[in-house]
Structures are given as structure tokens and as C-alpha cells.
Amino acid sequence: MNGYPIGFRFRPSEDDLFFHYLTKKVEGESEAIPPFMPEVDIYCDEDPWEIFDANSRESFYIFTRLKMIKSRVKRTAGSGTWSNGNKREIMDGQGKVVGYNKLFTFKLSAGNEKMENGRWTMHEYSMNGQENPLSNYS
Numbered sequence: 430m431n432g433y434p435i436g437f438r439f440r441p442s443e444d445d446l447f448f449h450y451l452t453k454k455v456e457g458e459s460e461a462i463p464p465f466m467p468e469v470d471i472y473c474d475e476d477p478w479e480i481f482d483a484n485s486r487e488s489f490y491i492f493t494r495l496k497m498i499k500s501r502v503k504r505t506a507g508s509g510t511w512s513n514g515n516k517r518e519i520m521d522g523q524g525k526v527v528g529y530n531k532l533f534t535f536k537l538s539a540g541n542e543k544m545e546n547g548r549w550t551m552h553e554y555s556m557n558g559q560e561n562p563l564s565n566y567s
Contacts, residue, residue: 472493530553
């Protein structure tokens with residue numbers, strides 16, 4: 430994170446990520462998004478360790494557009510796929526479900542070599558009612 434003071438750490442809460450950053454991104458308020466939260470296509474032809482620093486122990490905070498295949502989200506990437514684990518509801522102050530936090534793990538496709546680049550996990554935050562793929566960010 431070049432350009433930031435020594436010791437700077439970005440450690441947002443789930444509320445920060447969902448109610449501030451994701452909401453601002455979906456609403457088109459790009460000036461509210463810091464430069465270290467870029468838009469990155471993680472559902473591409475590259476493995477996660479080719480997109481991000483494979484040796485880093487840091488968390489990465491990005492936005493990605495969800496790619497739809499009929500009514501499903503395309504989750505393939507490089508030599509594997511992002512496999513869904515848990516899905517947890519995110520509620521507003523009145524107890525209304527406004528979104529979800531889904532946990533994914535990257536798994537290599539059958540026949541590929543053993544994963545030597547560590548375990549890759551992803552928390553995907555999505556807003557309830559994002560039917561329009563053009564505004565489908567996570």
C-alpha cells in the first residue's frame with residue numbers, strides 16, 4: 430500500500446465493508462472508495478496467486494462484478510473454482526435482511542497439481558436484491 434504512512438493498516442469491520450464501501454460502490458459513488466480497494470476480475474483465466482501476491486499474508490479488499498450464467502454466478506477462475514461454504518445473513522438496525530456474507534474456498538479442478546500456493550479463502554459481501562448484473566458487485 431504505497432503512499433500510506435508507516436504502520437498504516439486497513440482493518441474494516443463487516444459493517445464498514447457492507448454498509449459503507451459496498452453500498453457506495455453499488456450507488457456509483459466511486460470517490461468514496463479508497464485506491465487500495467480496486468475493481469479486479471477474480472473470475473478470470475488466472476489463479477488467485479497470479480492476481481495477488483502469493484507470498485503475502487495480508488488480506489486483499491477488492492470489488493468484482495459477478496458474471497452470470499443463466500441464473501447462476503460463474504465461479505471458475507484459472508485452474509479451479511471458488512467453492513461455496515457458509516452463507517450468513519447481514520441485517521440492518523431493524524433486523525431486516527439486507528445482504529449476505531458468503532465464504533468461499535479456492536479449489537483446484539480434478540487433474541490439476543497439488544496446490545502449492547497456500548489456501549485461498551474469500552468473503553463475498555452481496556446486497557439483497559441485486560438482480561441487475563451491471564450493479565452486481567461483491
